[in-house]
């Protein structure tokens with residue numbers, strides 16, 4: 537980094553503007569995939585806000601362009617505060633680095649460097665043109681808002697969150713299979729909000745046959761204007777029943793079968809995807825790769841115990857959302873997670889605790905596999 541202007545540290549007004557920009561970014565939560573949530577505030581010379589904007593969804597203006605449009609000529613000599621490094625590429629829209637330069641912005645603060653190799657490089661471009669550029673402003677807070685997108689973009693596969701409800705001793709059903717209800721009403725309602733934040737909800741055929749789940753987001757829980765997540769069923773043998781609830785009209789469903797499996801007959805609007813089979817089971821890495829290629833950036837894995845173990849064994853679990861009920865069922869009951877090859881303590885999948893929330897008599901834990 538030779539030759540460029542050293543940018544003075546962020547002022548308290550600028551830090552507050554970044555906080556505001558992160559709030560703006562979150563306005564479009566659940567609506568921007570496969571794009572990130574991005575917010576932008578333009579500050580005039582006296583620290584007054586002269587423009588604001590956020591990214592409303594793929595194909596819409598980038599946050600910087602929306603904020604620049606609001607600022608008009610007041611962007612000249614101004615400071616742009618943006619939650620993601622401005623892009624440097626021609627994608628669905630033009631490069632924001634050029635838009636900032638053309639508007640005459642003289643200082644740019646951003647929170648998170650863009651991990652998307654196609655779009656990154658905006659900071660460099662702006663510095664080279666003589667703009668003061670400062671990164672990592674309120675970075676941890678901004679990373680949190682975009683956690684699913686950032687994880688997906690960094691790993692080049694969807695961010696996978698395993699959600700389960702269980703007893704205090706890690707059981708999802710009694711020995712006779714009864715499981716309604718282990719967690720209380722508040723926890724069950726909360727699941728709909730968690731689903732709404734994801735691009736896809738995924739289950740295996742075991743769960744499908746045992747519970748015949750619908751997997752929809754109940755009205756009132758999704759973001760306004762948000763779409764129903766894509767429902768994905770891993771059905772190695774193609775045995776899904778035509779009258780399964782997951783094949784209703786609420787939203788399209790994707791049924792993933794083995795490449796050697798006869799094609800199941802599905803009602804119109806639902807789709808079949810063929811995936812490679814390894815050791816008799818669907819190749820989960822190939823499945824997640826295919827979902828990423830379709831533009832899905834976040835997957836909520838809802839069961840069952842064997843499928844979750846398959847994801848864990850392949851290093852495909854990024855986050856866990858767990859609803860723990862004050863109930864003991866004992867070792868005869870069904871475990872929430874099947875064996876995934878852990879023989880010794882050091883092989884266990886150690887998670888980092890992110891959130892603990894009481895929901896009625898239950899506790900929701902949010903954990904992640906890697907630091908943010």
Ligand code: AOF
Pocket residue numbers: 571572574575590591593594595597598599600620621622623626627628629630632650652655656
């Ligand atoms: C956004 N909104 O406000 C910013 C983004 O295909 P495009 O043109 O929409 O570009 C998407 C990429 O642009 C995205 O993956 C990210 O790397 C970068 N910045 N994207 O959707 C924004 N600033």
Ligand code: ZN
Pocket residue numbers: 598599600622623624630631632633
């Ligand atoms: Zn951009």
